[in-house]
Amino acid sequence: MDIVLLSRLQFAITIGFHYLYPPLSIGLGLILVLMEGLYLKTRNPLYLQMTRFWVRIFGLVFAFGVGTGIVMEFEFGTNWARYSRYVGDIFGGPLAAEGIFAFFLESGFLAILLFGWDKVGPRMHFFSTLMVALGAHFSAVWIIVANSWMQTPTAYRIVETANGQRAEITSFWDAVLNPSTIDRLTHTIMGCWQAGALFVVSVGAFYLLRDKHHDFGKASIRIALAVAMVASLGQLLTGHGSAVTIARHQPAKLAAFEGIYQTGADADMTVLGWVDEEAQTVHGIRVPGMLSYLVGGSRETVIKGLDDFPADERPPVQTTFQLYHLMVAIGMTLIAITWGGGLLAWRGVLFRSRPLLWVMVLSVLLPQIANQVGWAASEIGRQPWIVYGLMRTRDAVSEVLSPGQVIFSLILFTVIYLALFVVFFVLLDHKIRKGPLDEDLAAPPEVT
Amino acid sequence: MDGGHLNVIWYLLVGVLFTGYAILDGFDLGVGGLHLLARKDHDRRVFLNAIGPVWDGNQVWLVTGGGALFAAFPEVYATAFSGFYTGFILLLFMLIFRGVSIHVRSLRAGKLWRQAWDGAFWGSSVLASFIIGVVMGNIAWGVPIAEDFSYRGSLLAQLHPYPLLMGGAVVALFLMHGAIYLVLKTDGDLNTQVRRWVRPTIVGFVVMYGLITAATLLFVPRLVNPFWVHPWLVVVPVANILAIANIPREMHKGREMAAFLSSAAAIALLLGVLGIGMFPEMIHGNGTPGTSLTAFNAASSQQTLATMLALAGVGMPLVLGYTFNIYRVFRGKVKIDSMSY
Numbered sequence: 001m002d003i004v005l006l007s008r009l010q011f012a013i014t015i016g017f018h019y020l021y022p023p024l025s026i027g028l029g030l031i032l033v034l035m036e037g038l039y040l041k042t043r044n045p046l047y048l049q050m051t052r053f054w055v056r057i058f059g060l061v062f063a064f065g066v067g068t069g070i071v072m073e074f075e076f077g078t079n080w081a082r083y084s085r086y087v088g089d090i091f092g093g094p095l096a097a098e099g100i101f102a103f104f105l106e107s108g109f110l111a112i113l114l115f116g117w118d119k120v121g122p123r124m125h126f127f128s129t130l131m132v133a134l135g136a137h138f139s140a141v142w143i144i145v146a147n148s149w150m151q152t153p154t155a156y157r158i159v160e161t162a163n164g165q166r167a168e169i170t171s172f173w174d175a176v177l178n179p180s181t182i183d184r185l186t187h188t189i190m191g192c193w194q195a196g197a198l199f200v201v202s203v204g205a206f207y208l209l210r211d212k213h214h215d216f217g218k219a220s221i222r223i224a225l226a227v228a229m230v231a232s233l234g235q236l237l238t239g240h241g242s243a244v245t246i247a248r249h250q251p252a253k254l255a256a257f258e259g260i261y262q263t264g265a266d267a268d269m270t271v272l273g274w275v276d277e278e279a280q281t282v283h284g285i286r287v288p289g290m291l292s293y294l295v296g297g298s299r300e301t302v303i304k305g306l307d308d309f310p311a312d313e314r315p316p317v318q319t320t321f322q323l324y325h326l327m328v329a330i331g332m333t334l335i336a337i338t339w340g341g342g343l344l345a346w347r348g349v350l351f352r353s354r355p356l357l358w359v360m361v362l363s364v365l366l367p368q369i370a371n372q373v374g375w376a377a378s379e380i381g382r383q384p385w386i387v388y389g390l391m392r393t394r395d396a397v398s399e400v401l402s403p404g405q406v407i408f409s410l411i412l413f414t415v416i417y418l419a420l421f422v423v424f425f426v427l428l429d430h431k432i433r434k435g436p437l438d439e440d441l442a443a444p445p446e447v448t
Numbered sequence: 449m450d451g452g453h454l455n456v457i458w459y460l461l462v463g464v465l466f467t468g469y470a471i472l473d474g475f476d477l478g479v480g481g482l483h484l485l486a487r488k489d490h491d492r493r494v495f496l497n498a499i500g501p502v503w504d505g506n507q508v509w510l511v512t513g514g515g516a517l518f519a520a521f522p523e524v525y526a527t528a529f530s531g532f533y534t535g536f537i538l539l540l541f542m543l544i545f546r547g548v549s550i551h552v553r554s555l556r557a558g559k560l561w562r563q564a565w566d567g568a569f570w571g572s573s574v575l576a577s578f579i580i581g582v583v584m585g586n587i588a589w590g591v592p593i594a595e596d597f598s599y600r601g602s603l604l605a606q607l608h609p610y611p612l613l614m615g616g617a618v619v620a621l622f623l624m625h626g627a628i629y630l631v632l633k634t635d636g637d638l639n640t641q642v643r644r645w646v647r648p649t650i651v652g653f654v655v656m657y658g659l660i661t662a663a664t665l666l667f668v669p670r671l672v673n674p675f676w677v678h679p680w681l682v683v684v685p686v687a688n689i690l691a692i693a694n695i696p697r698e699m700h701k702g703r704e705m706a707a708f709l710s711s712a713a714a715i716a717l718l719l720g721v722l723g724i725g726m727f728p729e730m731i732h733g734n735g736t737p738g739t740s741l742t743a744f745n746a747a748s749s750q751q752t753l754a755t756m757l758a759l760a761g762v763g764m765p766l767v768l769g770y771t772f773n774i775y776r777v778f779r780g781k782v783k784i785d786s787m788s789y
Binding site: 087159400431 | 512515756
């Protein structure tokens with residue numbers, strides 16, 4: 001088998017599995033700040049109990065996120081050595097910055113978050129929670145910076161070195177703030193907030209369905225649902241911004257997202273459809289001219305079609321199209337669920353209706369799926385490039401790998417990650433069933 | 449700055465990050481290696497909680513070291529990680545297992561559950577230390593490097609006696625370092641028990657240290673050359689020996705913290721000796737002369753080195769500041785409570 005394909009498969013599996021956790025830490029991080037902030041403000045022990053319960057869940061999520069995350073730090077070297085040599089001058093910086101500004105902060109203050117309740121005062125503990133949440137967000141910042149540079153590379157020049165050509169940076173901040181960074185960062189963060197918030201909502205609703213921990217469940221749902229409402233709308237706005245940027249800077253990707261084959265004005269947006277790659281057309285429910293309108297504010301806006309690109313510079317259309325449309329569909333559903341849920345919670349109906357509570361319990365899956373397929377659409381839509389327009393994925397793998405080595409690691413990763421997921425699930429289930437502890441209502445002794 | 453000063457600074461900084469990793473994760477890997485020697489469940493929990501609040505942050509030194517290597521010396525990053533592919537993949541699995549076993553081991557009361565995770569914690573700690581040593585040994589000994597800087601050897605070639613000996617030396621070093629750390633963190637009977645492990649681990653390390661030094665003098669004279677050229681550099685290995693000799697002295701005098709700091713200094717000086725011996729090479733190329741990856745031919749552009757230095761200059765003092773304070777918060781003996789592992 002081909003080591004490019006094997007390495008791509010391995011990267012997809014390792015990043016896909018890893019990416020179950022960071023969105024939860026980022027979203028939960030924000031919610032912990034809100035919960036503990038409310039406790040400090042009101043001194044209501046319920047908020048302390050909530051904070052402590054969710055801190056324990058956070059610890060579990062974090063442990064799995066870190067374990068699977070170290071793999072990502074080194075996989076560029078193990079499998080994508082030629083890529084690392086070619087763009088390391090630019091791409092390595094954000095990864096190093098992530099370590100210095102995000103990981104140290106997050107893991108350092110996590111110690112106090114988890115184990116420091118009796119060792120520091122409540123304000124210092126709250127500060128630690130804030131730092132952990134900030135660290136989690138910083139991590140997203142630097143990773144999105146690195147990935148966005150691969151999508152819309154800027155501020156580089158090609159230089160001849162002792163070991164052939166490579167890309168060198170011309171301006172660090174221009175590379176950091178490349179055209180897609182801000183849109184993609186905000187869009188990703190909104191996805192993370194929804195993942196964390198609906199996780200909290202789901203557990204809260206589960207307790208209400210089981211007729212236990214009523215106050216805890218309701219308060220958890222109220223806080224988290226408020227976050228989810230903001231984030232689901234934010235997701236829509238940032239998604240729109242992202243699409244406009246993609247139209248300008250990665251037109252082949254946008255064409256694949258919507259299955260546009262012919263360049264022209266009045267491009268349709270498909271709500272649900274199937275790409276006929278042979279006939280180069282899309283069957284489905286369309287909104288006429290909507291894509292042109294959304295991208296440029298008028299139906300006259302010209303959208304580049306795949307016919308503008310040679311066949312070997314087009315992404316796989318059907319896959320990109322379906323992943324993208326699934327993401328959008330889930331995003332819209334989430335707006336309905338969070339705003340509908342918020343309204344019904346405000347009217348007091350939500351907490352009494354078992355079917356609605358079940359919707360809340362199951363809603364936890366939606367942002368996770370959307371985050372996964374959204375990333376996949378973004379990465380597959382960039383193909384055949386690893387760095388858009390600059391380096392092809394097939395030219396990026398390590399020089400020295402044998403298929404046997406990669407098959408070995410691929411099988412190991414798959415087996416171990418499946419086992420890890422089972423362990424994670426069992427432990428999470430255990431913690432959730434155990435529920436909030438009564439002893440967690442007691443304030444810690446004052447530390448001077 | 450010009451003329452390669454930045455390359456030298458980054459050679460040092462990457463060295464400092466990996467030294468930070470060796471000192472900090474060194475003791476918690478060592479605690480892992482000693483874990484099964486504690487027989488009682490409570491004692492094992494004390495061990496886990498001795499490193500509980502800090503192991504995660506300690507591991508970040510490795511991750512950041514890797515990131516800094518990528519940013520400053522992408523060719524070294526690419527060659528090392530693709531060349532030692534199988535070794536690094538196994539190291540990653542060990543680190544994953546280790547993290548998960550620390551976290552989940554005490555979450556369930558079942559005997560089999562706890563024994564399985566205890567075993568995983570011990571095995572992954574020892575094997576991770578060993579792999580780190582083997583990779584270091586290969587980098588010091590030298591590996592075949594092609595014109596395009598890629599590694600051109602077999603996996604089996606990485607397992608010859610010198611790297612294996614280095615692997616053993618690193619395991620022994622971390623066991624000693626971890627044993628002294630445990631003396632600081634335990635009390636009562638467990639403390640008495642742990643105290644008895646310090647001497648054999650010191651002896652074990654000194655033996656391995658002697659063997660690896662002898663092997664280096666005999667078979668890798670290249671690493672000794674800089675000390676002939678610049679005799680004043682001999683202060684570093686001399687200080688290293690003094691630091692090692694000081695460990696049993698401080699233990700004997702009952703100054704455990706001083707013994708621990710001495711052990712940390714020994715690790716830093718040991719890596720200092722290696723760094724001086726290697727300089728400016730980062731991976732020695734055997735075979736065709738001139739194929740070594742150095743701080744100059746494997747580095748990023750001057751602009752990137754300068755930018756990253758500015759970022760590290762802002763970030764690392766902050767990191768050191770709060771890391772020191774977090775260690776202070778958790779100083780003293782371990783107490784098991786409801787939030788413990």
